[in-house]
Amino acid sequence: MNSKAVLTSKLLTITLLAGMAIPMHLVSLHAETRPGYSISIDSVSGKQIDEKSFVMINGIEQWVTIKGDRSKPVILFLHGGPGSPLSPYADAVYKGWEKDFVLVQWDQRGAGRTFGLTAPAELDPKYLKANPLTVEQMTKDGIALTEYLLKHLGKEKVFLFGTSWGSVLAARMASSQPDFFHAYVGHSQVVKPGEWTQLYIKIFTMAEIAGDQESLELLKSIGAPPYDVANKTGKLLRVVKKYERQNSKPAPAEWFEPALEYNNETDIKHRADGDDYSFVNFSGDTRFGLKSMVAGMDLSREAVIFQIPVYFIQGARDILTPQESTREYFEKIRAPKKEYILLTETAHGFNQLVVDTKYRILMELAAGMK
Numbered sequence: 001m002n003s004k005a006v007l008t009s010k011l012l013t014i015t016l017l018a019g020m021a022i023p024m025h026l027v028s029l030h031a032e033t034r035p036g037y038s039i040s041i042d043s044v045s046g047k048q049i050d051e052k053s054f055v056m057i058n059g060i061e062q063w064v065t066i067k068g069d070r071s072k073p074v075i076l077f078l079h080g081g082p083g084s085p086l087s088p089y090a091d092a093v094y095k096g097w098e099k100d101f102v103l104v105q106w107d108q109r110g111a112g113r114t115f116g117l118t119a120p121a122e123l124d125p126k127y128l129k130a131n132p133l134t135v136e137q138m139t140k141d142g143i144a145l146t147e148y149l150l151k152h153l154g155k156e157k158v159f160l161f162g163t164s165w166g167s168v169l170a171a172r173m174a175s176s177q178p179d180f181f182h183a184y185v186g187h188s189q190v191v192k193p194g195e196w197t198q199l200y201i202k203i204f205t206m207a208e209i210a211g212d213q214e215s216l217e218l219l220k221s222i223g224a225p226p227y228d229v230a231n232k233t234g235k236l237l238r239v240v241k242k243y244e245r246q247n248s249k250p251a252p253a254e255w256f257e258p259a260l261e262y263n264n265e266t267d268i269k270h271r272a273d274g275d276d277y278s279f280v281n282f283s284g285d286t287r288f289g290l291k292s293m294v295a296g297m298d299l300s301r302e303a304v305i306f307q308i309p310v311y312f313i314q315g316a317r318d319i320l321t322p323q324e325s326t327r328e329y330f331e332k333i334r335a336p337k338k339e340y341i342l343l344t345e346t347a348h349g350f351n352q353l354v355v356d357t358k359y360r361i362l363m364e365l366a367a368g369m370k
Contacts (some may be wrong), residue, residue, distance in 0.1 A: 047071055049102065049153075054117065057144050058137070063087065063113035064145065066153070068102035073182070073366045074149060074158040076104045078142065078166030080188075082133070083278025085112035085271065088262035092255050093355060100363065102153065106145055108169075109138055110278040116270025123273055125288045133281035134293050139172045146173070146180045159362055163187040164321070164348065165282070168294070171303040178307035183365050185358060187313040188321045188348045191329045193282070193294040196225035196236065203239050203319065215239045230283040240319050248317040248347035255350070299329060306335040311361050313354060315346035 049070040054061035065087050079086040086093070087105040094103055107114040110133050120127045149158060160181045162170025167186040174184035200219070207215040218239060222232040258267070284292030312330050314323050323342060330340050341361075343353050 048098075054113075055145065055148060057141050057148070060109065060114070061117055062109065062141065062145070063107035063117075065090070065105045066102060066149075068098040069100070070102055070153060072099075072101050073362075073369065074102040074104060074153055074155050075362060076106070076142075076146060076149065076158050076160050078106070078160070078162040078170045079108065079111070080164030080166050081111060081275065081278055082108065082138075082165045082282050083111045083115070083275040084165075085274075087112060088258035088267070088271070089255055091259050092252075092257065093350065097359065100366070101159075104149060104158075106142075107274075108166075109133065109141055110281070111274045112271050113267065115274035115277060116266070119270055119273055123277055128277070128280060128288045128290060132290065132293070133278060135168065135172075135297065139169050139176075142169050142173045143177050143180070146177070150180065157182045159183055159185070159365065161185045161187070161358065161362075162189075163350070164190060165193070168193060168297070168299065171299050174308060174310070175303040175306050181308050182369070183309040183311065184306065185311045185313065185361055187350075187354060187358070188315065188318060189299075189312050189326045189329065190321055191300055191325050192298050194292050194297060196227070196233065199240065199320065200224050200236060202322075203236070203243060206243055206319075207239065215242065227283070228286040230280045230285040233283040234279065237320070244317065244319055244347035244349070248315065248349075249345040249351050249353070251349065251351045300332050304332050304334060306333060306338075308335065309337040309339075309365070310335040311338070312340045313357055313361075314340065314342050315348060315354070316342055316344050317347040320348045 047069050049066055049068060051064075051066040053064060055064045056062075063085075067090075077086055077090070085105070085107040087107055090103065090105045097103055109115075146158060146160075149155065157180060160170050160174055160183070162168070162184070164187070167189045170184060170186060171189070174181050201224075204216070204219050206212075207219065218235055222235050225233075225236075227233050227236075257263070261267075262271075280288065280290060281293050284290050284295065310333055312326055314321075314326050316323065327340065330338065339361075341357055343357060345351075346353055
């Protein structure tokens with residue numbers, strides 16, 4: 001079996017829909033287009049902006065899209081995964097938001113087109129060892145991107161939204177650089193991303209109660225955490241996603257169809273490979289000499305002081321980041337204003353209620369700026 005097959009068997013393409021003092025530097029504050037990618041601004045009103053380009057961030061070019069009414073507040077979205085960009089699905093999920101905001105999607109280091117720009121022919125152990133992902137580097141990237149956006153769009157601050165994995169980076173960014181942000185909105189807030197034991201116990205119990213022999217056999221085959229290979233973590237999460245789908249209201253089907261420009265063989269491959277690459281770094285895998293990049297992380301010890309408003313959107317049916325964990329973290333947070341919103345019929349991922357709630361919060365915050 002080749003190293004690519006050993007790495008994933010395509011079990012690592014699961015989307016987890018998915019603060020410290022951070023030294024900040026931006027190697028080059030510019031956006032440049034490449035063949036097939038475009039930048040366009042409404043030539044009549046000068047208000048509508050629709051940019052799609054690679055931006056040089058901390059030494060590598062990263063894919064950023066900017067769309068909306070440039071006179072309105074900016075929202076920077078941090079996607080989940082890690083490695084699962086929102087950019088291919090943003091137009092479907094956030095249709096209509098462009099009239100009220102400037103929407104910024106970012107394919108993080110190791111994800112989507114950012115990964116694809118310099119992707120290896122084969123995701124082998126040599127590449128993995130030579131190109132590790134770290135939370136510290138990705139947090140620096142987020143801060144550097146924010147600085148770029150402020151200068152590029154002529155704004156004093158932006159709104160920050162992080163979902164699942166993106167909430168790890170967003171919480172660190174918001175707590176360490178409050179001057180860049182109006183507020184932080186976290187969805188399915190991750191607190192201890194490397195903790196799998198309680199999740200295993202919870203999902204095993206659910207499978208026992210349901211008499212779900214298929215899931216029980218799979219869980220028994222991988223055993224209880226900690227895991228030394230990434231595909232065991234992937235198998236655990238596969239069962240978690242199964243039960244979340246059964247116990248929550250689904251998102252509209254069209255949200256999962258990538259926009260036409262991303263629905264091609266090259267982009268699809270880069271998204272899948274970026275998912276694999278990011279997930280192995282996230283989970284860790286002794287076969288490739290990789291330690292988990294989130295081992296020992298606990299945001300309730302690292303990012304509790306915020307100088308901006310903080311909002312948590314929590315699904316009542318969320319198994320992966322349950323309300324017990326996010327509520328405990330929320331109670332420790334010190335902020336000028338904070339709010340915890342619990343949504344029924346909602347698990348870890350997006351559905352219409354999640355998106356509507358985000359829109360309501362951000363519109364209220366934007367109105368308060370006037």
